[in-house]
Amino acid sequence: MSHPDLQLDSRSGIATVTIARAAKRNALTLPMWRGLATLFARLSADASLRCVILRGAGDVAFSAGADVAAFAEERGTPERERAYNDALVAAFLSIERCAHPVVAAVRGWAMGGGCGLALMCDFRVGGPGTRLGIPARMLNLYYPHEGLDPLLRIAGEAVAMEMLVEGRTYSGEEALERGLLTRLVPDEAVVAAAEALAGRIAEGAPLANRYHKRALRALRGPLPLTAAHRAELEEFPRSADFAEAVSAFLARRRPVFRGA
Structure with a gap:
């Protein structure tokens, strides 16, 4: 296994990857970002598979995103920042x-x-209690271009601005209206429902499914x-605002940004 907090279960041509850190709302550390990239690369190369499900452990959060509490050890220098960004982008891609x-x-919750x-x-299956947001502005954090690309492509610039600049978090119903979710079911x-969807996908011709996914990406x-x-x-992480944001997050207080 690529990381102990990333669990894998495979059956009937469907692999389920679970971010298994429920006590931390399935927040990811640097080793977990790296492990996720390694795991998905391995699954991608497995021709016996027909579909992959990604989920979080428990019923509170899909994932709270990056584990800010680990930033003191994982970030803070140009070398660390470069390594962290590389790992994040690799996991996304x-x-x-x-x-x-x-x-x-x-x-x-699916945040940041x-x-x-x-x-x-x-495909993204959620419920009324699903919450989608990117609170990067409250941490003076960047969101990598590779992460912005699907947001812009799926929901458009107006929604992207609401999420990134206003800091809006969408409910499940709102996310469905904006295309951020593709299916809404009871929580x-x-x-x-995700497993049933994966089952229907797995019934199709795997070569055709892989081709169409690859072709749509090539057209972009x-x-x-x-x-x-x-x-x-x-x-960004060299700024005083970044240091203030991390300090405020850990102290559970509102940050005071000075634009420096």
Whole structure:
């Protein structure tokens, strides 16, 4: 296994990946981001599979995103920031580029990087109690271009601005209206509905399913990213506002941003 907090179950051509850190609302540490990328790369290469389900343990959260409490050890220097961003982007892209269709069972909170993981999936099943948001503005955090791409493609610039700049969090019904969820079912039925959807996908021709996923991605083309775009991302964690945001998060108080 790529990480002990990432559980894998495979049966009948369907692999289920569970982010198993319920006590922390399935927040991911740096080793977990790396482990997720490794695991999905392995699943993508498994020709016996026909579909993958991604879910969180418990019924409170799909994933709260990055574990901010671990930032003191995982981030803070240019080298660490580069490594962290590389791991985050690799995890995101490993899902988007997985050869097989990926279904997210989005029960509960999907925030920040957790929302990003859900948006990388091809199908997102949620309930009225699902909450999707990207509170990066309250941590003075960047959201990588690779994570912004599916948000913009799925929901458009207006919704992206609401989530990123206003800091709006959407309920399950609101998320469905905006395309952030593809299916809405009762909260207690989210996992079962995701499994049923994966079962229907697995009944189809796997070569055709893989081709269509690959073809749709090819039609979108590559992201027009430059070295300057990459370098810009490394500036955020060097700011005083970033240090203030992390300190406020750990102290459970509201941060005071000064734009520096």
